[in-house]
Amino acid sequence: MSALSNQMTSRERVHSTAKGLPVDRVPIFYWFNPHLACRLMAEFQPAGSRLMNAAAGYLWKRFSHGGGLDASEWARALPHLLNEYANGRYALELGADIVIEPVGAGGNVRRLYRENKRLRVLDAYGSVRGLGGIYMDIIKPAIRDVAGLKDYRFPDFSDDKHYAAIRKLRAAYTGASIMVEDFGVQDFFSTQIWAMPPFMTALYEYPDEVKDFQRRFGDWSCDVARRGVKAGGDVVLIYDDYGYTGHTLISMKMWKEFTFPHLKRIIEAVHDAGALAMLHSCGFQTPFLDYYVEAGLDILQAFQPKAGNDFAVAYAKYGDRLAFATGIDVQQGEQMSAAQMRESILDSYRIGKIHGRHILGMTHMLQYTMPGENIRAIFDTVREIQAGVHG
Numbered sequence: 001m002s003a004l005s006n007q008m009t010s011r012e013r014v015h016s017t018a019k020g021l022p023v024d025r026v027p028i029f030y031w032f033n034p035h036l037a038c039r040l041m042a043e044f045q046p047a048g049s050r051l052m053n054a055a056a057g058y059l060w061k062r063f064s065h066g067g068g069l070d071a072s073e074w075a076r077a078l079p080h081l082l083n084e085y086a087n088g089r090y091a092l093e094l095g096a097d098i099v100i101e102p103v104g105a106g107g108n109v110r111r112l113y114r115e116n117k118r119l120r121v122l123d124a125y126g127s128v129r130g131l132g133g134i135y136m137d138i139i140k141p142a143i144r145d146v147a148g149l150k151d152y153r154f155p156d157f158s159d160d161k162h163y164a165a166i167r168k169l170r171a172a173y174t175g176a177s178i179m180v181e182d183f184g185v186q187d188f189f190s191t192q193i194w195a196m197p198p199f200m201t202a203l204y205e206y207p208d209e210v211k212d213f214q215r216r217f218g219d220w221s222c223d224v225a226r227r228g229v230k231a232g233g234d235v236v237l238i239y240d241d242y243g244y245t246g247h248t249l250i251s252m253k254m255w256k257e258f259t260f261p262h263l264k265r266i267i268e269a270v271h272d273a274g275a276l277a278m279l280h281s282c283g284f285q286t287p288f289l290d291y292y293v294e295a296g297l298d299i300l301q302a303f304q305p306k307a308g309n310d311f312a313v314a315y316a317k318y319g320d321r322l323a324f325a326t327g328i329d330v331q332q333g334e335q336m337s338a339a340q341m342r343e344s345i346l347d348s349y350r351i352g353k354i355h356g357r358h359i360l361g362m363t364h365m366l367q368y369t370m371p372g373e374n375i376r377a378i379f380d381t382v383r384e385i386q387a388g389v390h391g
Helices: 010-019 034-043 050-065 073-093 146-151 160-172 187-191 196-205 207-231 252-272 286-295 311-318 338-352 372-386
Strands: 098-101 109-115 118-123 128-132 135-140 177-183 235-239 276-281 299-302 323-328 358-362
Touching: 010 177, 010 276, 010 358, 034 050, 034 073, 050 073, 073 098, 073 118, 073 128, 073 160, 098 160, 118 135, 146 196, 146 207, 160 177, 160 207, 177 207, 187 196, 187 207, 196 207, 207 235, 207 252, 235 252, 252 276, 252 286, 286 311, 299 358, 311 323, 311 338, 323 338, 338 358, 338 372
Parallel strands: 098 177, 177 235, 235 276, 276 299, 299 323, 323 358
Antiparallel strands: 109 118, 118 128, 128 135
């Protein structure tokens, strides 16, 4: 551990890590599924808010005693109300340095209603969602066909009220590193307001229409990023999945033509606003790394081992130019013993120390299905690292 030990704020720690400068210790990024957060507050570590503790305990009991995935719709849906608190204030209470704060007044819900006795949500982007398992899946996308690309109007997030939660969190935690949620032009477009099969077909059959839509989407995304930074965010988290296990979702040729130019300009807008750019991209990432460096990306998250990513190999080549937020393997971790979970985290930590551009973070949302002993192993091991036990 550096002589600066415990002398830096979380915000200073994250920014120095992204730039490859000396830090007192590795920054920590936790990311919780809201059902898991209810379980944590009820069974592992109470939250600082008595109200949230009471709500989490009640919701976890309803969900778990109701059979989990077999519980009623409301028992499966209501934990999502704690998502913002779980990945903001509660994560900070557990020792995280960097947390997520969503954009949008009232969350992502425009209207809540029932259809044929099933729960439905009209979201802020115009898609209708229905509860599938524990997540609100798209059942009626906002865009139905290519003609809809031209007519689609993005939600108006220009009013300051949409950024009030960011300002409030910044005022309460001046030293925290706060990430503003934003979206890239590929995954959100193809999975949240349209669907993957017609999107992929349109890349071939209607390239001009897709490019025009992505240009408009990119403009909107850049505006959201700038406003989020102005409200108090110091990192912009760009959601844009590019891969699945062992492969990219679309060809590299098409990614470079359709997606990369917009990723690059969103990153430039984030930098112009004075913030760091973090990309969350699931799946196989190795083919994109050169382009991330070219675009000036600061941090890549989540670099999942299960998808075919080798952290040690990638970090040896790119760790002097790109920070990686990874190392707590929540996907493969469910099949590990507690001892294996602990050693996996320590292995990633040791690799990350080589260049210093490493945020020890979860490879996706930690799920309520993680064995209890493994959950304890995660938090105990991270606390040991924070205390300097492992150098």
